[in-house]
Amino acid sequence: NTTATLHGEQVQMTDKELVDREYSSESVIAHELFHQWFGDYVTAESWSNLTVNESMADFSEGLYAEYKYGQDAADAHNYRYLQRYLGSKRDVTKNLVRFHYDTQEDMFDLVTYQKGGAIVQMLRTYLGDDVFFAGLQKYLQDNKFGNGEAHQMRLAMEAVSGKDLNWFYNQWYYGAGHPVVSIDYAWDAAAKKQSVTVKQTQDGHPFELPFTIDYYVNGKPVHQQVTMTEATQTFTMPLATKPMLVNVDADKTLLWKKTDNKPLTEFAYQYKVAPRFVDRAEALEAALAKQTTDASARSLVVSALSDKYYQLRVAAAEGLKMDNKDVAKAAAPVLRKLATTEKEPHALAAVLGALGQLKDKKDEKLVTKELAGNPSLTVQGAALRALGNLNAPEALTRAKAYEVDAPAPLGAAMLSVYARQGGAAQWAFIRDRFDAAQGQGKFRYLGPMNQMLGRLDDPKAFSEDVTRLQQMAMLPQLKAYGYDKLAIAAIQKGAEAQKGKPNAAQNQATADAAVQAIQAAK
Incomplete structure (x- = not known):
């Protein structure tokens, strides 16, 4: 089934x-092409059943990533989407x-x-x-050139599986929310039994x-x-014997929010042996939380700097607390080596960012080399930020070249x-660019303005910044969003x-007056 597909x-x-393109940019193409089947060949019966168009197209993004880039890429994409929800x-x-919805746009969420x-x-x-795929084929064939809804997809899946799926569709399609669980473990040495207790705590x-x-x-x-x-x-x-690891939801596809109360030793083992991206991501998250106090956690994080999938290498580098001397000591040699060997641009950018936090002048040479010669705009941007920590005057001089018509990174x-x-x-x-920007464009400059707000000891600049924040805060269309x-x-x-x-008292008075005005505004 081939139809016309329009892209932005x-x-x-x-x-x-294209040097820096990640799958998140490419996935929209897979999404829109999948609508040739789920949306065009069979069209949602109503806005209420938009899921048979959009949920399927959303699913296709991970499916195509799996086909073209492998299981880690698919799992990483799906995991990112799940965390957003x-x-x-x-x-x-x-x-x-x-x-029941106010407008059809409410369904696009x-x-x-x-x-x-x-x-x-x-x-x-x-x-x-x-x-599963036989069920999708049946749904498409049974409803081709017509309309479909979730019940028809259920009937197709039931026909090919021989299973009653009312429980699944009632729970997930016609119900709301998701499980919130805690997971606890106990080993009975006398009985040689491992127990796993899962507790759902959602309303x-x-x-x-x-x-x-x-x-x-x-x-094994x-x-x-x-x-x-x-x-x-x-x-x-x-x-x-007592297991080295108990891995609940081994497929890592359950839609739930969980607190997994396994010890760090098991998370470390999970990182080494469990097969899925999410296994390693969860282990890394646990290690990052304890990196400043636990040597084994630091070891796991440093190992993840060389993970087989780049997004975990990025997460490890970006999560390093380089202001901690133990973390810095463990990570610095590995980071410096990776700065010369890492080929994936986003991972290299994260490495340069972590090195920049060390504020060690001996890293300036490799940072300026990447700024001048790396083909990746993302890497160049990270190098410029790192240079700011290593040689601020030089970074400010180089940054000036990007004031006009610079690529986004x-x-x-x-x-x-x-x-x-x-x-x-x-x-x-920054102030002048903020004033010249229109609509959403102003938000690009809010972060930098807010950073300078507390740093510059200049009452005039402080007042100018606060005035602009106050004016935006009192706009009804922004106030509605908090x-x-x-x-x-x-x-x-x-x-x-x-x-x-020196000017703290004057700036505090300016801030207090602005806060009072914002709070008093209707």
Whole structure:
């Protein structure tokens, strides 16, 4: 089925932009092409059933990543989308299929897209690839050149699987929310049994959750298929010895928000032996949280700097707390080596960013080399930021070249250097650019303005900055989204940072007056 697909101009990139292109930019092409089947060949019966168009297209992004770039790329893409949904409190109360909405635009949200795509991926895992894709084929054939809805997709999946899927669709398509769980473990040495207790803590009824638990004994997993039907449930497995790792939801496709109470030693083992991107991402997250106090955590983080998938290398480098001497000592030699060997631009940019935090002059040569000669704009931008920490006057001089018509990564780096190392002249540049920008364009300059707010000991600049924040905070269209509270926080933070400086009292009075005006505005 071939139809016309229109893309925004942002998918057409220059050669320089293509050097830095990540799959998140390419995925929109897969998404829109998938609509040739789910959207064109079979069209959603109503806006309420938009999921059969958009959730499927969202799912296709991970599917294409898996086909073209491998399982890690697909898992990383899906995990990022899942975290976006889980981070949205206002979407928890929305059903995937909704029969009540104010306008059709209300349906285009994180539930229809990101949550819906994750639900489709769960169904794929539950049914298995052969059955799942046969079900999609049947749905398309049964409804071709017509309209479809979630119930028709359920009927197609039931026909090919022989399973009653009402429970799945009622729970995930016609219900709201998601499980919030805590996972605890216990080993009974006398009985030689490992127990896993999963507790659902979300409001409302418990979710029915089929999943796999892998118990790693002697380096190999023992699989256990379980189904959770109660709010709190304990699963047990007899084993010859205490497992090195218990990996709940081994497929890493469940849509839930979890607190996994396993010790760091097991997370470290999980990083080494468990097969999925999310296994390693969760282990890295646990290690990053303890890197300043636990040597084994630091070791895991440093190992992740050389992970096989670049996004975890990025996460490790960006998560390093280089102001901690133990972390810096462990990571610096590896970072310096990677600065000369890392080929992936986003990972190299993260390495340069971490090195810049050391503020060690001996790194200036390699940073300036990347700024001058690397073909990646992302790497050049990171090098300029790092140079700001190593040689501020030189960074300010080089940044000036990017004031006009600079590619986005270098323009952003220029603003960052100005905000962190600039003085009155750089403040005037940012202020004037903010004033000239229209609409959403002003937000590009808010971050740098806020950084300078607390740093420059200049009452005139402080007052100018606060006045602009106050004016934006009092706009009804921004206040509706809570920007007034964000502006107040920024103003108060700026005044707090001024304490101990000669003009602190005057700046505090300016801040107090602005906060009062914002709070009094209707």
